[in-house]
Amino acid sequence: SQQGEEDPQALSIQEGENATMNCSYKTSINNLQWYRQNSGRGLVHLILIRSNEREKHSGRLRVTLDTSKKSSSLLITASRAADTASYFCATAGDSGGSNYKLTFGKGTLLTVNP
Amino acid sequence: ETGVTQTPRHLVMGMTNKKSLKCEQHLGHNAMYWYKQSAKKPLELMFVYNFKEQTENNSVPSRFSPECPNSSHLFLHLHTLQPEDSALYLCASSQTQRESWREQYFGPGTRLTVT
Numbered sequence: 001s002q003q004g005e006e007d008p009q010a011l012s013i014q015e016g017e018n019a020t021m022n023c024s025y026k027t028s029i030n031n032l033q034w035y036r037q038n039s040g041r042g043l044v045h046l047i048l049i050r051s052n053e054r055e056k057h058s059g060r061l062r063v064t065l066d067t068s069k070k071s072s073s074l075l076i077t078a079s080r081a082a083d084t085a086s087y088f089c090a091t092a093g094d095s096g097g098s099n100y101k102l103t104f105g106k107g108t109l110l111t112v113n114p
Numbered sequence: 115e116t117g118v119t120q121t122p123r124h125l126v127m128g129m130t131n132k133k134s135l136k137c138e139q140h141l142g143h144n145a146m147y148w149y150k151q152s153a154k155k156p157l158e159l160m161f162v163y164n165f166k167e168q169t170e171n172n173s174v175p176s177r178f179s180p181e182c183p184n185s186s187h188l189f190l191h192l193h194t195l196q197p198e199d200s201a202l203y204l205c206a207s208s209q210t211q212r213e214s215w216r217e218q219y220f221g222p223g224t225r226l227t228v229t
Contacts, residue, residue, distance in 0.1 A: 033217060042118070042204055042220035043157075088157070101170075102218060104157035 004032070004072075004089040004105035012111040019076040021108040023089030024069075030094040032065055033102065034074050037086045046074075046087075051094065079112045086110070117141040120205050120221035127195065128229055135190040135224045137205030145211040146188040147218065148180060151202040163188060164211035195228045202226070 007022045023032070031050045035043040049056045049065045049072065056063045062075040076083055086109050090102040118139045127133050139146065148160040162170035163182040177199075179191040188205055202225050206218040 035220075040202065040223070040225065042120075042222045043206075043218075045217035045219070048217055101159065106154065106156050 004091050004103060006087070006089055006105045006108040008108060009106070010109045010111070012113065013079060015079060015081055015112055015114050017079055017112075019079050019083070019110055019112070021074045021087050021110070023072045023074070023105060025072075025089075025091045025103075026070065028094050029067075029091045031092050032063075032072050033090045033092070034061075034063060034072075035088045035090060035104075037088065037107070039085075043088065076110075079110075081112050081114045084110060084112045118205060118207055118219050118221035120203075120224050122224060123222065124225045124227075126227045126229060127192070129195060129197070131195075132191070132193040134192065135203055135205075135226075137188040137190075137221055139186055139188075139205075139207040139219070139221075141207060141219060143207035143209055143219070144185050145208045146182060146185070147206040147208075148188065148190055149204040149206065151204055151223070152200075157204070161190075162211060169211060192226075195226075197228050200226055200228045 004023045004025045013019050029051050031048055033048045034046045037043045047058045047063050049063050060077045065072045086107040088104050088107045090104045121136045145164045147162050150158045159172050160174045161180045166182050177194050181189040202223045204223045205221040208218045209216045
């Protein structure tokens with residue numbers, strides 16, 4: 001399985017601090033995506049990083065990808081209370097017809113305290 | 115939200131009831147998905163439709179029956195469900211099924227409780 005697995009399961013920080021979440025997966029990928037989910041709502045796409053990329057930025061988000069270690073990290077800088085949510089990584093495979101499938105991990109619950 | 119709407123947002127049904135979940139996307143996408151999200155478990159892909167054709171049934175029990183009348187609408191018909199089917203059911207869409215480099219857009223979900 002190429003299932004992504006996030007670490008830690010839960011993270012609690014103070015507003016203004018940086019938050020780092022990690023994702024590990026098992027098989028080769030086409031790309032890796034990060035999503036955010038506010039409590040009981042749908043997922044919102046944050047950022048996509050392709051297998052030939054090592055780092056990507058979007059606003060306060062920084063994503064790294066190490067395909068040799070099959071791992072990725074999501075860094076949120078200068079966190080805000082509104083960043084409180086669950087964060088999921090999702091991997092898209094590179095094995096022919098299964099490319100379209102996104103396989104999600106269990107997520108990291110981030111709590112940013114004001 | 116993100117151009118994908120789901121109704122109802124909450125549903126409580128008995129094990130002998132029949133109900134339907136509805137999803138509509140206003141993004142001009144051609145692929146639509148049903149996912150199940152249970153507590154402490156990864157998001158589970160249930161069904162995929164691409165250009166109205168079902169292309170994936172991820173070993174879902176027959177008490178869940180999907181329907182995709184056109185690329186903008188997706189239904190999930192429910193009958194004789196079990197309590198363990200209680201979960202958040204999420205609908206998503208993407209440009210097409212085969213382009214994994216594209217992100218998926220999710221609806222807000224239907225919180226289903228089976229009593």
